[in-house]
Amino acid sequence: GENVEQHPSTLSVQEGDSAVIKCTYSDSASNYFPWYKQELGKRPQLIIDIRSNVGEKKDQRIAVTLNKTAKHFSLHITETQPEDSAVYFCAARFLQGGSEKLVFGKGTKLTVNP
């Protein structure tokens, strides 16, 4: 079935440290993996995404890595800042009836302590 597992559910780091969030997905045909950041009371905002034809993508302090063989992808945030505190959701694209859908992981609540 369509499943995305995300770990850890909560993560607390000191400002300046790195944070890593990991996800696995069930369907080897999935080829698109976005990461969303959701602050309290706000909409999910795309922070980075990766397609299956690349293994790694970076955008300033944020990077995502993808291991298609293991069906595993990870979000890396370096030099964390208090404003990085939020809930982060990974997602994987699945095809259903000719349309695409995103299935989300359960989320990781990241707290960056000053």
Next chain:
Amino acid sequence: DTEVTQTPKHLVMGMTNKKSLKCEQHMGHRAMYWYKQKAKKPPELMFVYSYEKLSINESVPSRFSPECPNSSLLNLHLHALQPEDSALYLCASSRRGASGGETQYFGPGTRLLVL
């Protein structure tokens, strides 16, 4: 315009009421989505419209009725809801419905409370 907008921001309704949620985008996107999000949970897909046609219904109860009048608008009609339907309802859009993975952009959501 690079935003998805939703109205109303908040809605309180009784179990016998009929109300509608509205979503609008002017990015030329041809796929639009309704999600339901409960507190501390991920967005849960309800419906997908692709080129104004309903393409995915995730076995949503009939008290939720989606409508896509044109490529920019998406409505969700609500009738005889239950208290457990209280949640944040998010709309999203993406360029195309079925391709190599298109970014979904979310609206701010409608926070619904059913009494």
